[in-house]
Amino acid sequence: MRRFSLGDESVILEILSNAFGSLQDAQQPRSIMASRFFDSNACFIAEEDGSPVGCVALTGLPRERWYVVRFLAVKPSRSKVQVAEKLLGKILEHLGSRRPEFVRATTPAVQPYVDVYKQSGFRPVRRDFRITWDLKDSYAVPNIQIVMRPVLEETAKEAASIFVRSLASHWDWRTAEQGGTKAVEESFVEGVRKGEQWMVGQSDGHDVGIVGIIPDFYRHGEARFRGAYVLPENRDRGIGMELMSEISRLAIEKGQGKMTVFTFSYLDCLTPGALLYLRSGGKIDAEYLQLERVRKKIPSVN
Ligand SMILES: CC(C)(COP(=O)(O)OP(=O)(O)OC[C@H]1O[C@@H](n2cnc3c(N)ncnc32)[C@H](O)[C@@H]1OP(=O)(O)O)[C@@H](O)C(=O)NCCC(=O)NCCS
Structure with missing residues (x-):
């Protein structure tokens, strides 16, 4: 077992690709490894006979002492389970020195990883889906008059407020992980500055929702x-479907043949977002599991 060192990014990508194939694209791990939340001291590589066979990483969240365990992966071999257990054990040992307040894990929803996490005190809390639209497919859309206004740097703050108001309830867990509403607003504005393309939908002169894409992101x-x-007060009237139709049109105009989103669902039912995406022609092409570390109960003293 050794720590990550400079140049190991390609080793991690190769192990992930070997372990998960198309369930794990390279784009997300690459951007995580380039981010401030990646810590090379908290990423381990397992070697057998001098060759890398497995990996795991503990990455930060924009909150102090909040962490995500990710990239637990082992190349196909007979000792896959044992190597995965050892890697997770190593990261948990490392975690101990950091006095964590919150720890969750993310993995493609495949074995043996799910069981390895469960055996180490993690419990599943949510599912994540990768949903892809082939933009040549068409689908029926309700006929609602919506005017779409592109979000510009000058209007990004206003748009950010629509975004966070629409996130309330279903996405509270993520807002908490990202450091709260203000941090989410700031990161939205930063995204617009970096070229994310958002459009605000208006009906009868009022803002009703928002939708966005990053063209040419995957390739x-x-x-x-x-x-x-x-926005909560405008739901269940077909506006979501209309936004989907508008964003597909914009994506095609920008020369896109496909678009892909990652979204979550509950363990026992789909969220309205996932249902909207499937209804508008998206197809689930990969499934992941989020697990949270169960805190050890402090024994009560009588
Ligand atoms: C997801 C969301 C955009 C849907 O917007 P909406 O305007 O209410 O959606 P529509 O009225 O156009 O509904 C379209 C379809 O979505 C699905 N849907 C929407 N809300 C639903 C709900 N509460 N329960 C079940 N299905 C729902 C249905 O399939 C519906 O079609 P149907 O009415 O013909 O069955 C809205 O609920 C929302 O903003 N949620 C919070 C933000 C979010 O999670 N967005 C996804 C982020 S990845």
Whole structure:
């Protein structure tokens, strides 16, 4: 077992690709490894006969002492389970020195990883889906008059407020992980500055929702869809479907053939977002599991 060192990014990507194939694209791990939340002291590589066979990492969240365990992966071999257990044990040992307040894990929803996490005190809390639209497919859309206004740097703050108001309830867990509403607003504005393309939908002169994409994010012609968000008071009237139709049109105009989103669902039912995406022609092409570390109970003293 050794720590990550400079140049190991390609080793991690190769192990992930070997372990999970198309369930794990390279884009997300690459951007995580380049971010301030990646700590090379908290990433381990397992070697067998001098060759890398497995990996795991503990990455930060924008909150002090909040962490995510990720990249637990082992190349196909007979000792896969044992190597995965050892890697997770190593990261948990490392975690002990950091006095964590909150720890969750994320993994493609495949064995043996789910069981390895469960055996180490993690419990599943949510599912994540990767949903992709082939933009050539068409679907029926309600006929609602919506005017779409592109979000510009000058209007990004206003748009950020629509975004966070639409996140309330279903996305509270993520807002907490990202450091609260203000931090989410700031990161939205930063995204617009970096080229994310958002549009605010208006009906009868009022803002009703927001939708966004990043063209050519995965590769040329394959956009990252940033999601559709409708203000709570405007839901269940077909506005979500109309936003989907508008964003597909914009994506096609920008030369995109596909768009992909990552979104979550509860363990026992789909969220309105996932249902909207499936209804508008998206297809689930990968499933992941979020697990949280169960805190050890402090024994009560009588
Ligand atoms: C997801 C969301 C955008 C849907 O907006 P909406 O305007 O209410 O959606 P629509 O009225 O156009 O509904 C379209 C379809 O979505 C699904 N849907 C929407 N809300 C639903 C709900 N509460 N329960 C079940 N399905 C729902 C249905 O399939 C519906 O079609 P149907 O009415 O013909 O069955 C809205 O609920 C929202 O903003 N949620 C919070 C933000 C979010 O999670 N966005 C996804 C981020 S990745």
